[in-house]
Amino acid sequence: xxxxxxxxxxxxxxxxxxxxxxxxxxxxxxxxxxxxxxxxxxxxxxxxxxxxxxxxxxxxxxxxxxxxxxxxxxxxxxxxxxxxxxxxxxxxxxxxxxxxxxxxxxxxxxxxxxxxxxxxxxxxxxxxxxxxxxxxxxxxxxxxxxxxxxxxxxxxxxxxxxxxxxxxxxxxxxxxxxxxxxxxxxxxxxxxxxxxxxxxxxxxxxxxxxxxxxxxxxxxxxxxxxxxxxxxxxxxxxxxxxxx
Amino acid sequence: xxxxxxxxxxxxxxxxxxxxxxxxxxxxxxxxxxxxxxxxxxxxxxxxxxxxxxxxxxxxxxxxxxxxxxxxxxxxxxxxxxxxxxxxxxxxxxxxxxxxxxxxxxxxxxxxxxxxxxxxxxxxxxxxxxxxxxxxxxxxxxxxxxxxxxxxxxxxxxxxxxxxxxxxxxxxxxxxxxxxxxxxxxxxxxxxxxxxxxxxxxxxxxxxxxxxxxxxxxxxxxxxxxxxxxxxxxxxxxxxxxxxxxxxxxxxxxxxxxxxxxxxxxxxxxxxxxxxxxxxxxxxxxxxxxxxxxxxxxxxxxxxxxxxxxxxxxxxxxx
Numbered sequence: 001x002x003x004x005x006x007x008x009x010x011x012x013x014x015x016x017x018x019x020x021x022x023x024x025x026x027x028x029x030x031x032x033x034x035x036x037x038x039x040x041x042x043x044x045x046x047x048x049x050x051x052x053x054x055x056x057x058x059x060x061x062x063x064x065x066x067x068x069x070x071x072x073x074x075x076x077x078x079x080x081x082x083x084x085x086x087x088x089x090x091x092x093x094x095x096x097x098x099x100x101x102x103x104x105x106x107x108x109x110x111x112x113x114x115x116x117x118x119x120x121x122x123x124x125x126x127x128x129x130x131x132x133x134x135x136x137x138x139x140x141x142x143x144x145x146x147x148x149x150x151x152x153x154x155x156x157x158x159x160x161x162x163x164x165x166x167x168x169x170x171x172x173x174x175x176x177x178x179x180x181x182x183x184x185x186x187x188x189x190x191x192x193x194x195x196x197x198x199x200x201x202x203x204x205x206x207x208x209x210x211x212x213x214x215x216x217x218x219x220x221x222x223x224x225x226x227x228x229x230x231x232x233x234x235x236x237x238x239x240x241x242x243x244x
Numbered sequence: 245x246x247x248x249x250x251x252x253x254x255x256x257x258x259x260x261x262x263x264x265x266x267x268x269x270x271x272x273x274x275x276x277x278x279x280x281x282x283x284x285x286x287x288x289x290x291x292x293x294x295x296x297x298x299x300x301x302x303x304x305x306x307x308x309x310x311x312x313x314x315x316x317x318x319x320x321x322x323x324x325x326x327x328x329x330x331x332x333x334x335x336x337x338x339x340x341x342x343x344x345x346x347x348x349x350x351x352x353x354x355x356x357x358x359x360x361x362x363x364x365x366x367x368x369x370x371x372x373x374x375x376x377x378x379x380x381x382x383x384x385x386x387x388x389x390x391x392x393x394x395x396x397x398x399x400x401x402x403x404x405x406x407x408x409x410x411x412x413x414x415x416x417x418x419x420x421x422x423x424x425x426x427x428x429x430x431x432x433x434x435x436x437x438x439x440x441x442x443x444x445x446x447x448x449x450x451x452x453x454x455x456x457x458x459x460x461x462x463x464x465x466x467x468x469x470x471x472x473x474x475x476x477x478x479x480x481x482x483x484x485x486x487x488x489x490x491x492x493x494x495x496x497x498x499x500x501x502x503x504x505x506x507x508x509x510x511x512x513x514x515x516x517x518x519x520x521x522x523x524x525x526x527x528x529x530x531x532x533x534x535x536x537x538x539x540x541x542x543x544x545x546x547x548x549x550x551x552x553x554x555x556x557x558x559x560x561x562x563x
Contacts, residue, residue, distance in 0.1 A: 089443075
């Protein structure tokens with residue numbers, strides 16, 4: 001589903017990504033871990049098109065992503081749950097999701113209101129992410145955990161083929177972390193997931209395979225068990241996480 | 245249609261009927277004709293402010309060059325009528341719509357690449373270029389002397405020369421623009437504009453081509469400003485570089501902010517407040533200073549404008 005080869009991104013003289021290779025199969029759940037500054041966020045920004053790659057190739061289901069803009073990649077089926085929520089604050093939770101749904105209908109429709117079906121569809125997605133009963137609440141009035149759930153709802157509403165999850169449990173309480181982890185685990189298995197996450201329990205629960213990024217390179221790839229037992233990974237990342 | 249929408253539509257139509265029949269039911273008053281003239285001008289500027297509100301209030305696009313389309317429409321209507329030797333409304337209004345739409349498309353194409361303060365500066369700079377053209381193309385526009393002797397339009401030969409006929413024309417166009425903007429702002433498209441205002445990054449990530457979205461709103465707003473400009477040309481029978489100047493853009497902006505950005509009624513209320521201060525208060529008063537004070541008071545104490553503040557108050561009373 002995703003094929004990335006030699007992906008690099010420079011900021012002035014600094015190499016944030018130094019030639020990353022990553023191949024993810026359809027329906028696979030891949031975690032990307034690594035210490036702060038390893039290039040994980042840059043990696044996501046380059047995949048979604050918010051940053052241009054300095055060099056390298058990226059394909060989504062055989063389509064070259066390089067010449068496409070952010071919105072064109074989104075329409076190809078690439079969705080993202082941001083690390084810092086990117087919501088429409090004054091709008092209700094329902095209207096937030098409706099915005100994602102109306103686009104699926106095609107044109108921008110300057111003379112038609114959102115349909116009942118779209119509103120019902122939005123409510124169904126909110127129900128799926130555990131926000132039933134909060135449909136009419138403005139996004140800015142939701143709790144942090146609920147806002148993360150709405151963030152996920154927005155990403156899911158477009159029925160993506162590939163979903164990038166950027167630290168889905170960031171800033172959450174243990175109970176909220178448990179809820180969103182279960183939610184992600186329950187997503188349709190046909191959906192390909194790329195997960196950046198610092199919480200190793202969450203990573204090992206969700207991921208089929210794990211890629212470790214270090215200094216802008218993918219240094220190791222394997223199953224969660226293999227990664228747990230890898231000494232190099234312990235040196236650059238897991239050891240530090242345990243010490244901390 | 246939902247019941248709440250029907251009620252609102254009823255209120256709008258009732259208010260409009262009251263407005264359009266004003267010259268009749270106020271005929272006994274001594275100042276009826278004078279008041280009708282002021283209302284006509286309020287409606288014209290309300291169209292202008294409403295079009296700017298689509299950008300400022302809904303799209304979060306603070307344009308400081310909106311006069312380019314107002315004046316552009318006014319010049320297009322006047323020049324087309326003169327050069328083609330006809331006063332037909334379809335011709336002059338058509339020229340205004342086409343001219344301002346094209347101008348807005350070109351200026352918007354460049355401006356929507358920038359955001360925030362840069363968008364504001366870019367619209368200002370590009371509108372100043374239009375001003376310079378209006379000022380220097382003396383053969384076409386009359387330059388600094390302005391374009392005088394604009395005729396009142398005819399509709400399929402029927403003369404609308406009388407002030408009362410113009411009143412009806414302005415009222416009808418005002419109603420059409422209000423209904424159009426109402427439909428647009430409550431549609432999926434209008435919601436998408438609000439989405440761009442609130443979070444353009446997320447809109448792109450959802451798959452919206454936000455640049456095209458903003459350009460289409462910019463063009464629609466510019467076109468409606470051109471319609472207001474054509475009406476102003478009929479009203480004053482005169483077009484001058486002032487109509488494309490920064491002062492007119494700022495006046496529109498003040499009307500939107502004082503009335504209430506992002507509300508349908510706000511620009512109308514704002515236009516009424518500004519024009520009453522400008523044209524009804526005794527001219528011995530320092531009018532521009534007064535306008536400035538009103539504007540500052542709203543920016544400091546009631547950023548949501550008159551309509552927004554009234555809504556907040558109503559909400560508090562209900563709660």
